[in-house]
Amino acid sequence: MTEPAIRPRWPEALRWLALGAALVVLVIFLLAQRHSVDVSYGESPSGPTIDEGSAGELSDADVPSVDEMTALVAADDVVRLPGSIARWDPVRVRAAIGDSEVRILVAPPGLDSDERDRVREVDNATVRIIGTQVSGGFYQAVATDLAGWRAQFATGDVTDQLVALIVALDDRPDPAEVDGVRWREPTESELATVTADLRAGGQHVADGATLTEVPRRAAATAFPDRDVHYVVLPRQPYGEPLPAYGPALTAIFPDIPTIVLYGTWVEYHGPAADEFADVAAASFYGQFGDRLSRYDYPQTAVLGTYLGRVTDVRYAGLFDRPLPYQPFDPLRVALPALPWLFAGCVVLFLALSARSVLRAANPAGARRDLLGHSTVPARLAGLTALAVELSAVTGRRGDPALTRAISKLTAARAALDDDLARRHVHALLTDAEAELDATARTVGIDGYRPDAYLQGRLA
Known part of the structure; x- marks a missing residue:
């Protein structure tokens, strides 16, 4: 009886290992392809997403029921709910209305989603203003340039948006x-007060402002190589000129960046202002203007997010600034190679599967390696066993x-x-195989020919 030969098992293990690796690579690649758009205000651009109300953007203001607001609008063509901040030029708005019947409902900013829905359900209101967000019918009117955003967020002026919506x-x-904003030079007393605060602590927070502290971490990334002065003012009275602190303070502190907040309008003055001040403002209000218009964000959140946008602009490569350090991310580096790695694993699996199929179809061929031979120990054992069996049946002619x-x-x-x-x-x-084949032919037993004999052992 012949001894069973031992077939190497590594090709089979390698085949399933290749399949498993292909599946793992595929899962990693698919998970890395998830894309989402999630815009939320009151956070650094690279910070975590926040839920509504967690950044202090909701106020204590409330609105009446839908029926109550409907009755108020029916009784008056302009209804201002308590806490409303939107203002406009009555002459321009009246000229835009003309002979039309337009009823305007003005609600305060910082309402939650349910309160905003109640305002929108007042059907007899032609125009609804929540904070400084102006909408009516199927339209929403928004500012599209720096002058419009400055008037809206510095003084609550929505004249341009209101007129545009009415005519639309x-x-x-x-x-x-x-342009709804007029400027004036700050008085000597105003400038002296602000300058003294800046020299003492680097910031001036006027009465009525909501800044509690400067976001130092955001400031350090926005301006890593210098100190910054901050002048924080509350929302300015509608129709009155704004004190132009920026140019005045730049003349006094030419090498120190100065950021001035008028309500939720942020301005940058100082070194390199011509290069990126307008770019940062347009980018900031272009993305966050809609949320700023309907919520009541504290100035701390506004300033922190603005500084994050300054960081993005400074390090975007637009102004010859070095790119910030990014820690090594193996997935980001390896991601382009994952499809090729997946394809290689699949090809290896298919090749080894084809080899297994060919081995099953041709067992004799399975005992051959790259040289056309079986592995040495298995071949030696098989031929030795054949020689032992032939020695029992061979005659004198087969002995040599x-x-x-x-x-x-x-x-x-x-x-x-x-x-x-x-x-x-x-x-x-x-x-030895040739000699054994000659012996088997001499004795006339085809089953003892090496090819047939070794095939039977492998089988």
């Missing part, structure tokens, strides 16, 4: 916009060939034990 509801062309085969097998065993070159061992086994 009547399908009339838009009128020319008017069998003797030569046994001699070759003995030499192959010695060469294998001495760790000689495998090619030499294979050559000896090939000679």
